[in-house]
Each structure stands twice: as structure tokens, then as C-alpha cells.
Amino acid sequence: MKHNMWILIVFFALAGCKGKDGDKLTIWVMGAEGEKIKDVIALFEKENPDISIRIQSIPWSDAHMKLLTSVIGGTTPDICQLGTTWIPEFASMNALASLDRYVEGSDVVKEGNFFEGSWRTNIIGSSIYGIPWYVDTRVLFYRKDILKEVGYDHPPSSWEEMKYLCHGLVRDTNGDGIPERYAINLPTSDAFILLIFIWQAGGDILSPDYTNPTFDDPKIREAFEFYYSFFDEGLAPLGGTADIDLFHAFKIGFLPMFISGPWMIELLSKQVPEIDGRWAVATLPKKETGTSFIGGCNLSIFKNSNNKEAAWRFIEYMSRTENQTRWFELTGDLPAVKAAWDQDVLNVPIITAFGKQLEDARPSPPIPEWEEIRDKMEVYLEEVIYKKRSMDEALEFLQRDVKKILSRR
Structure with missing residues (x-):
């Protein structure tokens, strides 16, 4: 009995030490x-x-x-x-x-x-x-060999150079308005890429204390216009990755550039190993800055x-x-x-x-409302790109809607 009691005492002492640690x-x-x-x-x-x-x-x-x-x-x-x-x-x-x-x-x-x-x-x-x-x-993925075909041995370093290069990359040999090659793939509704362009233009979507939206800032309009221009000028296909197999399009040169993250390195190597060595990545082209997300x-x-x-x-x-x-x-x-x-x-x-x-x-704004603001940005961006809403109205509605979101605090 006494022996069993000592066993119990030692057991609980050890258990107590383990829990305490x-x-x-x-x-x-x-x-x-x-x-x-x-x-x-x-x-x-x-x-x-x-x-x-x-x-x-x-x-x-x-x-x-x-x-x-x-x-x-x-x-x-x-x-x-x-x-x-x-x-x-x-x-x-x-x-x-x-x-x-x-x-x-x-x-x-x-x-x-x-x-x-x-x-x-x-x-x-x-x-x-x-x-x-x-x-x-997010960085720029690009086909080195295709850029070289149009006289570029380096990736674009500025917004201006990016647009010049994109116009040089597009191919519409029969002039039917449907290119055999676009310049870049951009999603029609991606708040992160839009946010990147806003930062690069020197803007921000919220005041420094995160209490007021700033979609009436001309720099935000400049970023919206830059994003929209790729579709309006026929440099990027409408629909983006939703309607296109990006890996195949990158492989055949239909889309020789796109913006994405590090997960694409392994995916490209697995999905299209035949173009290994023919693509590279680069920091994003700059406006006022080259800031990324x-x-x-x-x-x-x-x-x-x-x-x-x-x-x-x-x-x-x-x-x-x-x-x-x-x-x-x-x-x-x-x-x-x-x-x-x-x-x-x-x-x-x-x-x-x-x-x-x-x-x-x-990073994106460190506020719990970010996901809701992101959704609004993507809705209005897509409406502008598909010409369902004017840019003036989209920015006005964004200012109004985000103000309402923040006022619920």
C-alpha cells in the first residue's frame, strides 16, 4: 500500500511539472x-x-x-x-x-x-x-526571348517604357482587331495590382490614420487610368486568367508578360518545363516609385x-x-x-x-475592413474595364462606399 502511494505521488509530481512547463x-x-x-x-x-x-x-x-x-x-x-x-x-x-x-x-x-x-x-x-x-x-514575369525579338534585352523599368514595350509586343497580323499575341496578362478585377499602381503613382486609398478614404485623389485616378489603358489599347485581353490557361499562353507567347508572386516559379517549371531558361522575373516598372505589395x-x-x-x-x-x-x-x-x-x-x-x-x-491597410474595401475596389475596377461604368462614377462611388464602411466602426 505504501509502495503504491509513493508511485502515485511520483506520477502526479511528474505530471505537474510537465503541465507547469x-x-x-x-x-x-x-x-x-x-x-x-x-x-x-x-x-x-x-x-x-x-x-x-x-x-x-x-x-x-x-x-x-x-x-x-x-x-x-x-x-x-x-x-x-x-x-x-x-x-x-x-x-x-x-x-x-x-x-x-x-x-x-x-x-x-x-x-x-x-x-x-x-x-x-x-x-x-x-x-x-x-x-x-x-x-x-508581386514581380514581373516575362519571356526573355520574345522581348529580345522586339529589341529589348532587359525588362521595362518605368511605366512609360512598359507601355512602349507593350505596344511593340502586340501582334495582329490580319488587322481584325483580335491579336495573335497580346503584351501582358492582367486580371480585370485585382485590387492588389490596382493598389500597387496607386502606390507607384504616389497615392494611397486611405488617410494616414485609416479613417477616411481618398479615392478623390488625382493620383488614384492616374493609377485607374493606367490599369484601364492596357485593356482600352488592346494590350491585355479582357477576361484575364479567368478565361485563359496562363501557362499555355505564356508557353506559346500569346501572353509574354504577367504580374504574379513566387509560387509561380515552381508552377511554371512543372507546367511548362520546355520554356525553362526562356523566362525571367524582374522588379516592377516605376512611376514615382516601384512599390509592390x-x-x-x-x-x-x-x-x-x-x-x-x-x-x-x-x-x-x-x-x-x-x-x-x-x-x-x-x-x-x-x-x-x-x-x-x-x-x-x-x-x-x-x-x-x-x-x-x-x-x-x-502591406495592404492594417484594418479589419480591408477585405470589404478590396471587394468594392474589384467590383468598380471591373465595371470600368468593361465600360459598364465611367471612371468618374466609379471613383465617386468608391469614395462613398468606403466612407460608409469605415463609419461603422
């Missing part, structure tokens, strides 16, 4: 990362034997609703991968833990270690609610986690230069830590172009 973490990871992160977590657990991590992989299509449900039901994980545009929404729900004190005491996670735009995706008010995990940005994913700790210290140790681990590089090798996801870009594995032209663009890249 907070060594059982749950992490939610989206899409393909959910499978690929297993090897990284195994290495983390080997280095930190007092912490074990349970992974739940969630498809991107289900992720947002599952997160909302978990916040409402109080069943959030300790750590979660969040898209950069989701941080404002979940921070406004008071669901995320502020990481200010952890950052202040960290020798690994420092603001200057990360791309500025990526770090800013986590700042709400004056607090930080996530740490950049990996990044993406910065996205990617961050790692956040939920407010109701009982294992915040252990969760922070995992975030620090993922923020180390060698682990950022390892993650790139596993997935192709671009490192958020700038020092990782000095490694040989990233020193290839297709990748370095992204690194250069990331030095001039901004």
Missing part, C-alpha cells in the same frame, strides 16, 4: 505547409525536449471559417499560421496575444532583421501581434494559450537565419529574415529579383 503545444498550419513542417518540428523537439507540438493541417479554403469558429468557441490553438491580411481582423477580435514583451526580450526576433513591409503587417496600433514567417511579393504568412500566438512561453520559443526557432533558409529549401517560401538572403541557395537571379522587390514593398 507548458510543453504541449498545438499549432495550426495551412495548406501544403502542414505536411512539410513535420520535419522542422521534429528538429525543434529534438533541440527542445521539454516541448512537444501537435500539428493540425487545415486547407486554405476552410481556414478562415475554422479560425472564426475557434475564436467564438474558445478552442483556438497555441500558435497559428495567419495570412498577413488576416492579422488586423483577428487582432480586432481581441483573439491574439500581444508579443511586445517577447520581442523586447529576444536576441533573435528584432524588427531590423525582417523586411520592413513584412514586419508592418503585424503592427496594429502600437503593438505587434505576429512575427513574419515567410513573405511573398508584400504578403506571406505570420506566426501568431492566441490570447487564450496557456503555453505562451513555449510558443514563443518555437517562433524564435523559426526566425533563426538557418531555419528560415531550411524552410525555403523545403517549400520555396521566401524568407522573411533578410540575413537568409545572403545564403548561396537564394543567390540565383530568379530569386534575387524577389529579394530586391521586397526592399520596396508594402
Whole structure:
């Protein structure tokens, strides 16, 4: 009896220590990362034997609703991968833990270690609610051989050069108004590309304090006109990627240029390997600036986690230069830590172009209303491109609608 009592005492003492250490973490990871992160977590657990991590992989299509449900039901994980545009929404729900004190005491996670735009995706008010995990940005993909045919041995560097090149690329040999080759693929409704053009023209869609829309700014009209002109001048096909197999169109030269992100590198190599070596990427052409959008994913700790210290140790681990590089090798996801870009594995032209663009890249407005504003921008942009609404009216309605959205705060 006495022997059994000692066994029970030792068992509960050990169990108590384990719980106190907070060594059982749950992490939610989206899409393909959910499978690929297993090897990284195994290495983390080997280095930190007092912490074990349970992974739940969630498809991107289900992720947002599952997160909302978990916040409402109080069943959030300790750590979660969040898209950069989701941080404002979940921070406004008071669901995320502020990481200010952890950052202040960290020798690994420092603001200057990360791309500025990526770090800013986590700042709400004056607090930080996530740490950049990996990044993406939009750049220009182009067929080197086709540009060379029209006298260009380099990508366009300005808006003016871009338009000149596009007119040179279009081919309509029989003059029927239906080109055998367009110059560029642009979606007819893409708020991110429109936002990029607005920034490049020197504008912004909201006041600095994010309380008022600024769609009456002439610089925004200039960006709208630039976007619209590609369709009006027959340089881009109506319908965009919705009606076109972009990979085939890029392969046969029907669309020798398009704007996209780093995920296209692997997709192009798999879908159209026969043109490997004949395409390249470049930073976006400039107006006042060459600014692009910065996205990617961050790692956040939920407010109701009982294992915040252990969760922070995992975030620090993922923020180390060698682990950022390892993650790139596993997935192709671009490192958020700038020092990782000095490694040989990233020193290839297709990748370095992204690194250069990331030095001039901004996040979307860090407000929970962004998704609703984005929807409005895309609706009115498409109506302008299809000539269902005048540009003056579209901008007037955008100013009105976004003002209403912001007034509901």
C-alpha cells in the first residue's frame, strides 16, 4: 500500500511539472505547409525536449471559417499560421496575444532583421501581434526571348517604357482587331495590382490614420487610368486568367508578360518545363516609385494559450537565419529574415529579383475592413474595364462606399 502511494505521488509530481512547463503545444498550419513542417518540428523537439507540438493541417479554403469558429468557441490553438491580411481582423477580435514583451526580450526576433513591409503587417496600433514567417511579393514575369525579338534585352523599368514595350509586343497580323499575341496578362478585377499602381503613382486609398478614404485623389485616378489603358489599347485581353490557361499562353507567347508572386516559379517549371531558361522575373516598372505589395504568412500566438512561453520559443526557432533558409529549401517560401538572403541557395537571379522587390514593398491597410474595401475596389475596377461604368462614377462611388464602411466602426 505504501509502495503504491509513493508511485502515485511520483506520477502526479511528474505530471505537474510537465503541465507547469507548458510543453504541449498545438499549432495550426495551412495548406501544403502542414505536411512539410513535420520535419522542422521534429528538429525543434529534438533541440527542445521539454516541448512537444501537435500539428493540425487545415486547407486554405476552410481556414478562415475554422479560425472564426475557434475564436467564438474558445478552442483556438497555441500558435497559428495567419495570412498577413488576416492579422488586423483577428487582432480586432481581441483573439491574439500581444508579443511586445517577447520581442523586447529576444536576441533573435528584432524588427531590423525582417523586411520592413513584412514586419508592418503585424503592427496594429502600437503593438505587434505576429512575427513574419515567410513573405511573398508581386514581380514581373516575362519571356526573355520574345522581348529580345522586339529589341529589348532587359525588362521595362518605368511605366512609360512598359507601355512602349507593350505596344511593340502586340501582334495582329490580319488587322481584325483580335491579336495573335497580346503584351501582358492582367486580371480585370485585382485590387492588389490596382493598389500597387496607386502606390507607384504616389497615392494611397486611405488617410494616414485609416479613417477616411481618398479615392478623390488625382493620383488614384492616374493609377485607374493606367490599369484601364492596357485593356482600352488592346494590350491585355479582357477576361484575364479567368478565361485563359496562363501557362499555355505564356508557353506559346500569346501572353509574354504577367504580374504574379513566387509560387509561380515552381508552377511554371512543372507546367511548362520546355520554356525553362526562356523566362525571367524582374522588379516592377516605376512611376514615382516601384512599390509592390508584400504578403506571406505570420506566426501568431492566441490570447487564450496557456503555453505562451513555449510558443514563443518555437517562433524564435523559426526566425533563426538557418531555419528560415531550411524552410525555403523545403517549400520555396521566401524568407522573411533578410540575413537568409545572403545564403548561396537564394543567390540565383530568379530569386534575387524577389529579394530586391521586397526592399520596396508594402502591406495592404492594417484594418479589419480591408477585405470589404478590396471587394468594392474589384467590383468598380471591373465595371470600368468593361465600360459598364465611367471612371468618374466609379471613383465617386468608391469614395462613398468606403466612407460608409469605415463609419461603422
